[in-house]
Amino acid sequence: MLSEKSSATVRATLPAVGAAIGDIAELFYTKLFAAHPALIRDLFNRGNQRAGLQQQALAGSVAAFATHLLAHPDTRPDVMLGRIAHKHASLGVTRGQYAVVHQHLFEAIAEVLGEAVTPQVAQAWDEVYWLMANALIALEERLYAEQRVAAGDVWREWTVTERVAETADCTTFRIVPADGAPAPAHRPGQYVSVQVELPDGARQIRQYSLITSPGSAVRAITVKRVHGPAAAGPDGEVSNHLHTRVRTGDTLRVSAPYGDLVLADSAAPVLLASAGIGCTPMLSMLEHLADTGHAAPVTVLHADRSPADHPLRGDHRALTHKLPDASAWFWYEESAEPGDGEGLMDLSAVPLAPGTRAYLCGPLPFMRAVREQLIARGVPAADIHYEVFGPDLWLASA
Known part of the structure; x- marks a missing residue:
């Protein structure tokens, strides 16, 4: 719950912050990647960064969270938070990374808004950030515990046992844990992250839904190759890598399964x-x-x-x-x-x-x-x- 004092400040400044939040997000990522280049190489989607989509996502989520706190002070936007938490867990995001984000985000806010960021304004938006961050941290740590992994330690090596061309642009990869241990349980509808090492040394990550049921002896993902302008750039680099380079017998680095769009255990139609x-x-x-x-x-x-x-x-x-x-x-x-x-x-x-x-x-x-x-x-x-x-x-x- 946002404090009464901060609520008044956030309500008064939300239009100005909202109008500038795109510029804030862009500057934030510039600062973040300058200080931590490994993040753009090995964690963030480079295609989304180049297209400006990640900046829009950050702006949208912060604005949506603040707006919800003002409109519904006694509740949280749990659907949005849950969906983001599942995505973060599939990437191995940890508690310490939120402090890094906080530092560079608030530097960007101060630089873009200048003198408008009084100590009172900074304190109010700091409260918004940590309400959102702490909610996500708690959800993500719960998700890690459910998979019985240490926070962030979601990755295992999997062996490709078969690849099947489904269409001209879609290929199915059937995979099993490389160590012979049982595959982690999943619920119908969940996805995994797949991390591949690209020719320039970057280890980019993308999410792919599991197409098999929890009772299947193997797991499988179907990957659509991204064409068009993105195919020559980062948006299509992982899908094209999987299509052109990964063969039966190769190994993939795959996360534990996550995702909150799951089939309910129900007898309903x-x-x-x-x-x-x-x-x-x-x-x-x-x-x-x-x-x-x-x-x-x-x-x-x-x-x-x-x-x-x-x-x-x-x-x-x-x-x-x-x-x-x-x-x-x-x-x-x-x-x-x-x-x-x-x-x-x-x-x-x-x-x-x-x-x-x-x-x-x-x-x-x-x-x-x-x-x-x-x-x-x-x-x-x-x-x-x-x-x-x-x-x-x-x-x-x-």
């Missing part, structure tokens, strides 16, 4: 909606439903450019057919086959069982559109759960 590579966490959920013989209706929805671009399309159908009361509905922008929809996902003809719990994954505009359709069909907002990847985790609370 389930709807799984995805677009593009967003089908990967849905496949883990679908396989788990098939493994456990889920008896209630299951509705599987997917949208893609074409059937040839639809990763794991055969698995999508095969797992649906294993369930006693399930149906699959696919939409394609081009080359739709008989029985498939054309264009964008349209739920108007899709039967929805009462009490349906919905899970969404895909580009943010897709999820917003599907969420609006579900709400219009009577599905309560509380029963619609969605995954936001990349630097936009703070949007999970939007």
Whole structure:
């Protein structure tokens, strides 16, 4: 809870801080990486940094947290905090790193806002920062304890046992722990971080959903190669490295599984909606439903450019057919086959069982559109759960 004195100061200065927070974030990262170059080389996503996306994420999360404290002083934005904490845990973020961030962030605030940062203003925003930081630290340490690892020590070597080309741009990597020990438990829908050493020596990290159910003997991830302007730069460097360099028998450095978009243990009807590579966490959920013989209706929805671009399309159908009361509905922008929809996902003809719990994954505009359709069909907002990847985790609370 923000103190009464600080609340008044934050409320008065939030418009000015909000207007400048993009400049603050940019200067913060410049200072942080100048003092700690290993962070941009081995922890932060270089592609997001070059595109300015990480700066937007920091600005968005701090502003969203402060706004929530003012509007709801007795609560915290736990959805946003939980999602960020899972991401941080998958990266191995530790308590000490928050003090480093604090130092450079507040230097940036003072430099950008100048004389407007009085001792009272600095103290109020310091309180906001540490309320957010301490909440994240507590959540992250709890997540480490649940995986029975020391804080930050999430990495293990895994061996690639098989790679399968799913589409022209998507490849599945089946992996097992290199030391022969059991794979850590995961819940349907969770992801792992994968760290690879690139030709320039950087050890970049990206997150990929596990496509297999918790009961599977092996784990697997499906990686989509990033094309376009990003392919020549950092945004696509890890996916392209995995596609072009990693073969059966190679080892990967993989984190413990994390992620808070998980299939609830419930007998309720389930709807799984995805677009593009967003089908990967849905496949883990679908396989788990098939493994456990889920008896209630299951509705599987997917949208893609074409059937040839639809990763794991055969698995999508095969797992649906294993369930006693399930149906699959696919939409394609081009080359739709008989029985498939054309264009964008349209739920108007899709039967929805009462009490349906919905899970969404895909580009943010897709999820917003599907969420609006579900709400219009009577599905309560509380029963619609969605995954936001990349630097936009703070949007999970939007």
